[in-house]
Amino acid sequence: MSSRGAWLGALECMPRLEQSYVSESAYSPSTLEPDGAEKNEQRALIGGNVHIKAHCSHFLCDPSCHVSFHSAPYIRDAWSRCLSWAARFVAPSYRNRAEMRIIFYEDRDFQGHSYECSSDCSDLNYHFSRCNSIQVLSGCWMLYELPAFMGRQYLLQRGDYPDFHYWMGYNSSIMSCLMIPQHRGSYRIRLYERNNFGGKMMESAYDCPCVSDIFHHMDIQSCNVFDGYWIFYDQPNYGGRQYYLRPGEYRRFSDWGAINARVGSFRRVADVS
Numbered sequence: 001m002s003s004r005g006a007w008l009g010a011l012e013c014m015p016r017l018e019q020s021y022v023s024e025s026a027y028s029p030s031t032l033e034p035d036g037a038e039k040n041e042q043r044a045l046i047g048g049n050v051h052i053k054a055h056c057s058h059f060l061c062d063p064s065c066h067v068s069f070h071s072a073p074y075i076r077d078a079w080s081r082c083l084s085w086a087a088r089f090v091a092p093s094y095r096n097r098a099e100m101r102i103i104f105y106e107d108r109d110f111q112g113h114s115y116e117c118s119s120d121c122s123d124l125n126y127h128f129s130r131c132n133s134i135q136v137l138s139g140c141w142m143l144y145e146l147p148a149f150m151g152r153q154y155l156l157q158r159g160d161y162p163d164f165h166y167w168m169g170y171n172s173s174i175m176s177c178l179m180i181p182q183h184r185g186s187y188r189i190r191l192y193e194r195n196n197f198g199g200k201m202m203e204s205a206y207d208c209p210c211v212s213d214i215f216h217h218m219d220i221q222s223c224n225v226f227d228g229y230w231i232f233y234d235q236p237n238y239g240g241r242q243y244y245l246r247p248g249e250y251r252r253f254s255d256w257g258a259i260n261a262r263v264g265s266f267r268r269v270a271d272v273s
Contacts, residue, residue, distance in 0.1 A: 100139030100179045102156070108132045108163045122176050123147040131174040134161040140180040140269055142244045143167070147175045153242045153257065155180075155231050155269065168242070178244070180229050180269050187228035187268045189245075191220045195252050198222070207267035210236040220263040223250045229269040232256060236264040244269075 106112035106128050115127040124131075125147065134143075136158045145151030154167045154174075161167050186205065193199030193215075202215050212218050220232075225247045234240040243256045253261040 100141070101137040102139070102141050102177070103135045103137065104128055104131045104174065105133040105135075106130050110135060110160070110162065117177060120178050122149065124175050124177065130172040132163055132172045134167065134174075135159075136161070139182075142178045142180055143174050144176040144178075145171075145173050149176050149178060150257075151175070153244055155242055155244070168239075180244070183228045183269070185227060187230075188226040189228075189230055189266070190224045190226070191215065191263070191266075192222040192224075193217075193219070195221045197224060197249075197251070204266075207265075209238065209265050211263050211265060212236070218264055219261040220253065221261050222252055223256075224248075225250070231267055231269060232258070232263050233265045233267075234258070234260075234262045238265050238267060240264060 101116060101118050103110075103114055103116045104124065104127070105114045110133050112132075113128055115124070117124075117127075121127075134156060136156050138158060140158075141156045142149075143154045143156060145153075151173075152170065154169060156167055164170075164172055188203070188205050190197075191202045191204070191211075193201070199221070200215070208214065211220070223245070225245050227247065229247075230245045231238075232243040232245060234243075241258070243258055245256050250256050
């Protein structure tokens with residue numbers, strides 16, 4: 001069989017990847033966007049009716065496929081190459097998420113009942129009643145004072161936090177958490193003086209310890225995050241309330257959870273794990 005035939009046979013044999021590894025939407029061509037020829041090649045290989053299904057160390061062939069995956073070395077080789085190629089593009093943030101770990105402790109200095117978490121959680125009250133110390137083993141996390149990602153927000157990166165003052169907390173209430181995906185590309189954000197992207201505009205790709213020094217006032221009514229993940233602080237020098245911003249449009253300050261338009265400083269979220 002020709003090399004082209006082996007690839008086609010492998011594609012026909014490709015079963016669907018279980019949801020425990022990655023959501024199906026991650027394989028949609030609209031969500032996978034390498035540049036240039038790689039984008040076209042990726043869509044040819046992964047798009048359309050191609051489905052992948054893997055379970056631990058063995059693969060289950062589609063019943064409609066009449067090629068024996070296990071008895072044909074060229075098919076096995078083509079499948080392995082294709083899967084390795086696809087892994088370069090398919091949902092890198094999902095792979096990164098599997099590596100993130102955080103441990104919550106009810107008492108200070110990492111004492112008392114503990115709970116280890118490796119995923120987003122909208123209500124941590126099921127696992128502990130208070131949180132007085134935290135160990136971030138890997139990744140970057142956004143913690144929230146209230147369930148459903150509400151209330152005061154706190155950015156935590158890898159390290160030890162022996163009591164809530166170390167994460168600039170006001171009390172021992174941590175009721176929900178979000179993992180912040182790793183970002184390896186460029187950063188870009190625009191800040192606007194008025195709602196709906198009106199008035200004076202400021203664009204940045206770097207941290208800013210004092211917004212008023214550049215923007216000449218501290219009221220930011222709307223913003224547009226083009227690349228990367230950012231944190232707003234309502235005080236200069238990265239102090240005060242924190243607000244987590246993902247790529248997207250924020251037409252008014254309430255869209256990023258703020259109680260007013262004050263932004264004293266902002267910075268990029270960079271994973272130091």
